Amino acid sequence: MTSTSPSRVRSAISNPWGKSRMLPLVTLLYVLWSIIPVGIAVLFSFNSGRSRSTWQGFSTRWYVGDPAAAESVLYDPSLRFALNQSLKLAILTMLVATPIGVALALGLARWRGRGVKASNLLMLIPLVTPEIVMGVALFLVFAEVYDFVPFGTWTQFLGHVTFSISFVVIIVRGRLFAIGRDYEEAAMDLGASQFEAMRRVLLPLLAPALLASLAIVFAISIDDFVISQFLIGGAESVTIPVQLYSGARLAPPPSLNALATILMVVTIGAIVVAGLLFRALNKRSGGEGSAIESVAGLEM
Amino acid sequence: MPTNLASGAEYATVGQRRWVWPGFALPGVLWLILLFLVPFYAVFAIAMGQLDPILQRATPEWNPFYWDLTVIGEAFAELFGGQLGVIALRTLAYVFIASLFCVLVGYPVAYFVSRKAGRWRWLWLLLILAPFWINYLMRMMSWVNLLSPDGQVNRWLTTIAGWFSVAFTPPDWLAGNHVVVILGLVYGYIPFFILPLFAALDRIDEATLEASRDLGASNAQTFWRVTWPLSRNGVLGGLVIIMLPMFGDYYTPNLLSGSPRTRMYGNTIDQYINQTTSGGAVGAALTIILMIFIAGLMVYYLRSINRASQEARE
Secondary structure (H helix, E strand, O other), X not given: OOOOOHHHHHHHHHOOOOHHHHHHHHHHHHHHHHHHHHHHHHHHOOEOOOOOOOOOOEOOHHHHOOOOOXXXXXXXXXXXXXXXXXXXXXXXXXXXXXXXXXXXXXXXXXXXXXXXHHHHHHHHHHHHOOHHHHHHHHHXXXXXXXXXXXXXXXXXXXXXXXHHHHHHHHHHHHHHHHHOOXXXXXXXHOOOOHHHHHHHHHHHHHHHHHHHHXXXXXXXXXXXXXXXXXXXXOHHHOOHHHHHHXXXXXXXXXXXXXXXXXXXXHHHHHHHHHHHHHHHHHHHOOOOOOHHHHHHHHOX | OOOOOOOHHHHHHHHHOOOHHHXXXXXXXXXXXXXXXXXXXXXXXXXXXXXXXXXXXXXOOOOHHHOOOHHHHHHHHHHOOOHHHHHHHHHHHHHHHHHXXXXXXXXXXXXXXXXXXXXXXXXXXXXXXXXXXXXXXXXXXXXXXHHOOOOHHHHHHHHHHHHOOOOOOOOOOOOOOHHHHHHHHHHHHXXXXXXXXXXXXXXXXXXXXHXXXXXXXXXXXXXXXXXXXXXXXXXXXXXXXXXXXXXXOOHHHHHHOOOHHHOOHHHXXXXXXXXXXXOHXXXXXXXXXXXXXXXXXXXXXXXXXXXXXXXXXX
């Protein structure tokens, strides 16, 4: 496809706006358009002045500066609490949703009987339900039915786990089908019990999918805005996205950009670490497919 | 039970432990019943429940035989002939225009990265994936920065006007501009359109396209008669993925405008649920109307996910 035969060169010269030129140009413009605004926002988180549009020199004051002024992410209580809340929720959600999701994936893949079809449907519907619908439903149920659960970290945590479980199931199930049952059956023929076969054969084979699930759940939880906002309790349960939403229009100082940048770095960091470990584990357990494609597939 | 059992011994084990696999599924199924199914039903129970005469708040009515259709009836009346109808039409217009832009820009991008990017494909792929790892609100906030009255956009425009000595009053982009909100929607959702389309285009076998050319089709014919039909499901899938959240979006118009002129359907739900204390029943009724409207999209998406996971199984 990339060969340059004479006729191809000739047609490119006679028709510079032909498809071969337009496509890379459109893609380049798209990529610039999608990256540059965010790049500028990141840049201004390092501005030494208070402006978010006039560059006044490089500084990290909006990240770690001056305890007395309390205007950096580190020392402004509202920004620091948002960072804590986001991390706390993402870690809790990751630790609870992953085991529940893995068990559900195993159950749904192997349970043959009444109820499996309905359970499968119940698992799939959250994936296609718009967040605003889930947000309203959870808000109303916590307000009117489960009113013993206080709004705040608890409701947010329960909500985040609810939308995360299905993602874990989809990730793990793909891997389960790829592994098949042969290895476990071989282990059981060699005298292992069902649980031994699972612990010593299936779990190691599932490790890459487990890791991918942990990373994806962490990322979608820390990224979530709608559910966190509908289930918020008060100032102490503001997460980073909620803080960005409520602060963006109030002409805030660059510390808001700094907070957003930290969120971006944490998310990308989690995905990169998971991607590297995924590759290492996948190589060891003989899986195929590159990490980037798996991660790309997961967003679906 | 599966028929391809390896040995009689295993059959016995599995036979004795019938409860094992449902047992594994149990915590997840229970969780989803309590925190997805019950809340989902609660939306209906509250929208059609009774209004507490003293506290003026909604009390859920779980028995469909006693459902009271007053609130939802009023909401429908507002939809057909009231202010809510105007908002719903505006939402439809925004979503359709934004989706059209997503297709017009997203298709060439996905096509290029999947089929023509050559050696640097991985880098292009990384660049179109990048927005996935940047928070939606951060991406919107970046535009709020750029478009604010003293932001970069007005600075550049003032500078350019200065070159041509044209009088120029910097406009306030963030005060109810339809174009700004639509572009914000395109900016926000287009990555979610490009990725599934990329996957669909990537699956097309190069040999199919070569066969088409060998049989004498021109590049344009190959595209319209082979590539496009083969990628149509990717386009539809991408459209469903972006339209579902767009119909319920309230944060994009709020951040990029905040004016009643650009109010979307989701803003009305947000207003009743998050900004009032007694709007529960109305908010629930509005949510039911939204679900009726997007049910078709949800079913389409559900079937395509289900099909994909069935294929993975085989």
